[in-house]
Amino acid sequence: MRYVVGVDFGTLSGRAVVVRVADGAEVGTAVHEYRHGAVERTLPATGRALPPHWALQIPADWVGVLRHAVPAAVAAAGVDPAAVIGIGTDFTACTFLPVLADGTPLCEVLPEEPHAYPKLWKHHAAQGQADRINDLAASRGEFWLSRYGGKLSAEWQLAKALQVLEEAPEIYARAERFIEAADWIVWQLAGAETRNACTAGYKGVFQDGTYPSKDFLAALHPGLGDWVSKVDGPLAPLGGRAGSLTARAAAWTGLPEGIAVAVGNVDAHVTAPAAKAVEPGQLVAIMGTSTCHVMSGADLADVPGMCGVVRDGIIPGLWGYEAGQSGVGDIFGWFVDTLLAGGTTHQRLTELAAAQRPGEHGLVALDWHNGNRSVLVDHGLSGVIVGQTLATRPEDVYRALVEATAFGTRTIVEALESSGVPVTSFIAAGGLLRNALLMQVYADVLRRPISVIGSEQGPALGSAMHAAVAAGAYPDIRAAAAAMGKVVADAYVPDASAADTYDALYAEYRALHDYFGRGGNDVLHRLRALREEVSR
Template sequence: MAYVVAVDGGTESLRAGVYDPSGACLGQASHPYGTEFAPGARAEQNPEDWWTALGIATKAALAKAGINPKAVEAICLTTTSCTVVALDAEGNALRPALLWMDVRAGAEAQAVLATGDAALASNGAGRGPVSAEWMIPKALWLKRHEPHIFDRATTIGEYQDFLTIRLTGRRVASLNNASIRWHYSTARSGFAASLVRALGMEDILDKWPPEVAAPGAVVGTLTASAAEHVGLHAGVKLVQGGADALIGMIGLGVAKPGQLALITGSSHLQFGVSDRAVHHPGLWGSYPDAVYPARHIIEGGQTSTGSILQWLRRLMGGTMDLDALNTAAARLEPGCDGLIVQDHFQGNRTPYVDPLSRGAIIGLTLAHGPEHIFRAIIEGISLGTRAILDEMAAAGFRSTELTVGGGATASELWLQIHADTSGLPVCVPASGAAPSVGAAVLAAHGAGHFGSIDEGIAAMVRPGRRIEPRPREAARYDEIYRSYRALYPALKDVAAQSTPRRAPETASRSPE
């Protein structure tokens, strides 16, 4: 029997799983790492923590699977996207990574949009959005504010690229990451050379990995030292993966035009598959060939979703009983006795693309308890998803169901509220964690078990349950949704004026 290893490097931990070609997960393990937050919506991680976590989690997953590591044929990585690293010639980090949710580069994002370059056509037909989260704004921030780091860097890439270099010694970017966050396009000449020249940072073209490989392509084999670190052998193939949420589409079986995926976790991402290009203000994409050959991906996203519940847990001293809160919240009526939450705790990704927007809880009274706030957060996040689906419909993309993966699938309440607020049936595959399953499909495809990603999906992704929207609750949420949409214009100026002024820039510490 042959096996593959799927790795999912997330926001809070790295998870590794051992799969067989039927899609069965034989063993999995995870290892956590921390994030440093700072004023100005900054968030950083130490890349060495990812490398440590990869070794610990992979070895533990192999031990749980109880297999001979020599039977593993391939490994595939999926990681957070636009988590930007600056590396020296040996692949060591020159500073902490700018995590995907770090939006310090707001001014740089505006500078990118102001160029009017043709590469921006995939973002609202050139009218935006351009997010402060993305590669080019973050790289431009480094060049402007930490030129000593930018100039020293041999490689400016992503979380995925750091692990690729560590595992194989090769500098190869993922077509998936580059398409969705670097303005790379297979429909053009690749990297956005004219865009970076217009920004005065054409030297980054020599710092980005010189090769780009599509999901499912073989990048190389593990070096002897890397194989020892993860408990495998040097003949194991590294198969190209990509952004955790996009690879999660594969794990959900969302591959046909018209299908729609909702990836949940610390953030929410909405991805539709189209057989044509779709460009619309307030949406990202569409991206040709980013996941599947000859198909386009249209994207929406919410920066803070599950992370808001983690914030609530911290406020409650870490004592939040999720089961008890879910039970109590399920007894409440839609609207939580007058509470509405705006889910922009770390800015808004889409449809407003406003890094200065902030979260809000409206309608609090002394009669409200933790269960009201808990449910109102879930409702606010779900209504934020509906706002994005409405923008997709305005662009001409509509789906008849919502396929969901990630953390929200552990809560029947959350799934039901998503169905009720969107008015769409919610489907949850039985295959488990979508990014890991997607990485396993790619690894098996790269190892030669399947002739295409679609064949791998048919063999490895298992159908699950379906949650229908409830007419009475859906009608009530239609009313609440109108109030939710009124919050952003009402609070926009207040949030912008109350955002702390940027402190003087100081050199960031190097990772230990």
């Protein structure tokens, strides 16, 4: 028997899974919690308070996953490490860091400098930079802007890099390379720098064989003219072999030196083949702290509010579409852990909320507690709950928040279809699959059946599948998906009566969505500005 290892680097922890090459059976898994988690309040090295909307990570925490989770997963599987033929990895994105030419993270050289650290995907402090990027690109008619729904996200590489340049120019100058964590971890495994086509396209604005022009970058900021030299390099195709496992990485992981190391990938995108979604129209929603919606299409279309449309970005030969919601599980966690101060559990609130009929609580919420990624692409927005009275109970708000995230997903599906990109099936993956109420609400709101991935480790399974391709066990990712992927068709089907009620509630959601998000009232931005001014 031959095996591969997939490693999924998440927001707070990393997970390794050992997978049998022949049929995708998951035979062992282990989790390693990051020591520092998501660094959002203070810099560990100094205790210095971070400004609002910052989110960083510590690279040593990622290496800890290789040192601990991978050997533990192999031990749990009870397999001989010599039977492992490859390792594949995926990462949150855009999680982006400045490094020296040899890959040393700049934060290890300058631990007292916040801008020297990796900026996690949910670092939203570069919204001002993103606004200026978008305004300039629109005024110049840059062709690539429409590939990102007309607005480049504050989460992506260019906005984060511009923030570093403007707020810490000495850090920008010291950084010899900037790199996605997805590629940095592969560098640590294989000993050579690679750049994957997925993150370069979706997060780095690499389109039609080129990055934004030097002329555009210099017009944005004179010091940004050299930007491409800090990120450029040959792009490796998904499923390709980045190199072989080095002796150092073999010592970390307990795996054989020289086995295949797959090209890096993004957690959401790598999940699609794990759910057998390798054909046009099959949308996969990876639902966790946030939700990422990915699907492939046969043709290129401009879709408002997309995070990116990239040729070969998910499946070779197809256009990969990405959208997302910046807060989903995080919103539920905020409500339970902060507003209710842990006074009850998600399970108990779900039980109480499930006893209600749609519309019974009289509430409508906007799911913008962590900003809006799609379709408004505005991280300056914030959450709204309408309809509360003195009779409103915690379970009412909890259900309204669940429904709000479903309405946000429906907005994305409608944006795709109205732009000529048909969604033929909806497949759910991620940790929120455990909540049956949430899944049923989504089926009712979307008015379509929801299939679910047949694995609790979707990204790690997808990474393992890419490792199998990189090791030569399968000719391409479609073949690997056919043998190793898992999906349960139509696990949730819509209830017609509930769907009718949700149509009415969705109309109210859209009215609020457009009023607060499209300029009807800019109060959410004004409140954010006031909060930031007072907190200085």
